[in-house]
Amino acid sequence: MVKEIERAGIPVVHMCTVTPISMTVGANRIVPTIAIPHPLGNPALSPEEEKKLRRHLVERALEALTTEVEDQTIFEVK
Amino acid sequence: MSKRVVHYINQFFANIGGEEMAHIEPELREGIVGPGMALNAAWKGEAEIVNTIVCGDSYFAEHEAEAKEKILNWVKEIKPDFFIAGPAFNAGRYGYACANICVAVQELGIPVLTGMYQENPGADYKEKILIVATRDSAAGMRQAAPTMAKLALKIMNGEKLGASCEDGYMNNGIRVNFFEKERGAKRAVDMLINKLNGKPFVTEYPMPSFDRVAPNHAIKDLSKATIALCTSGGIVPKGNPDHIESSSASHYGEYNIAGVDDLTSETFETAHGGYDPIYANEDPDRVLPVDVMRDLEKEGKIGKLHDYYYATVGNGTAVASAKKFAAEYAQKLLAAGVDAVIMTST
Incomplete structure (x- = not known):
């Protein structure tokens, strides 16, 4: 799906846990996430901490969208 | 003759x-x-x-x-x-x-x-x-x-x-049933041994070949950009009104989130089979981060969170179907003037 969005001319970032699959399907901007059942959350954290984590991940995805890439790129989350 | x-x-x-x-x-x-x-x-x-x-x-x-x-x-x-x-x-x-x-x-x-x-x-x-x-x-x-x-x-x-x-012809997608001389376990072990020894082996389940699309240019000014959320993680309004299948989805859903600040267990859920849905059902923002995107919008970090999101279930869904879904909704996103997309997957 990312590829069809990209093909339509819209930049897209793929947030997913299994980044090798994302590479295989051809996403160009990739942000690794936490876990398969909760990519953008961590139930072990308090709700406040969890939202902070989610915001951190989303901000990384926005950074990816504002970064020019030539090829498939994984934007590791610090 | x-x-x-x-x-x-x-x-x-x-x-x-x-x-x-x-x-x-x-x-x-x-x-x-x-x-x-x-x-x-x-x-x-x-x-x-x-x-x-x-x-x-x-x-x-x-x-x-x-x-x-x-x-x-x-x-x-x-x-x-x-x-x-x-x-x-x-x-x-x-x-x-x-x-x-x-x-x-x-x-x-x-x-x-x-x-x-x-x-x-x-x-x-x-x-x-x-x-x-x-x-x-x-x-x-x-x-x-x-x-x-x-x-x-x-x-x-x-x-x-x-x-x-x-x-010698190219794989034409037609499969024919036949009996193998050796059972699957032996073939798999033989294949593994060949692989470990750097010897040639032929997979019995080749991955589909995927084409590539060059990346689009980056967004210059986030504060003016309309950003849409999409997901293969099956987040749908509670009750799954479009009946998106829990696996091998045959369609996708388009859902309005204008005015929604937070996805909760009362209003949204996941339709996705194949992964433990407890966490996503408890807080669907864990798959589709509407809460954070709304905050970023209010703070002016992004121009706008697009009023609609598009969702399907990625579980066992054919590549051809996924391609068709996204090719279709990408045109809707384009028509709506969306500048960029965040796609989340489980």
Whole structure:
């Protein structure tokens, strides 16, 4: 799906846990996430901490969208 | 009586000329021209090329309808037992012409065969017509011609085709049941041992081949950008109003989130099978981060969170379906002036 969005001319970032699959399907901007059942959350954290984590991940995805890439790129989350 | 074959080639293989002659219109010749010699020799009288059709590659590409009409009329008149085109190796327009004319001739009820390199754009038709896999240059003629001749004869004689790897054609997506000599566990272990020892092995479950799309330019100013969320993680309004299947989804949903600041367990859920849905059902923002995007919008970090999000279930969903869904909703996103997309997957 990312590829069809990209093909339509819209930049897209793929947030997913299994980044090798994302590479295989051809996403160009990739942000690794936490876990398969909760990519953008961590139930072990308090709700406040969890939202902070989610915001951190989303901000990384926005950074990816504002970064020019030539090829498939994984934007590791610090 | 030997079978009658019509052969299609381009201006180059007809020895007319290269690129400078690629504009020539289709012409019909008696007998064999160029690479037809090798095919004809391999048939040893069982089949024979009665006519050769020559067409410039650019002419075919630019006047496809006219070229096809002319060629089909000749073929209808000749009524051959078989139609063979190329091989085109990695010549893009030639491969495209070979594949397209084969598709058209096949519709007349005449069996067809062509050959080309697997990355030739014409190879996209491999599920519609039989295409022999060749090398990427004419240096591969020595292997390609006998393989094509043999397969062509097999088809003309009405023999059963072997597997694509045995008969040299590109995988056409048709699977046939058969009994293996050895059971699966042994084959898997043998394969693993070969792999560990760096020896060659052949997978029994090749991954589908994926094409690539070049990345689009980055967003210059986030504070003015409209950003949409999409997901393969199955987040849907509570009750799954569109009945998106928990696996092998047949459709996607479009949902309005204008004015929604937070996805909660009361209002949204996941339709996705195959992963433990507890966390996503407890707080769907864990899959589709509407809460954070709304905060970022309020703070002016992003221009706008798009009013609609698009969701489907990625679990076991066919690549072809996913491609179709996204190709469709990407047009809606474009029409709505969306500047960028965040796609989340579970």
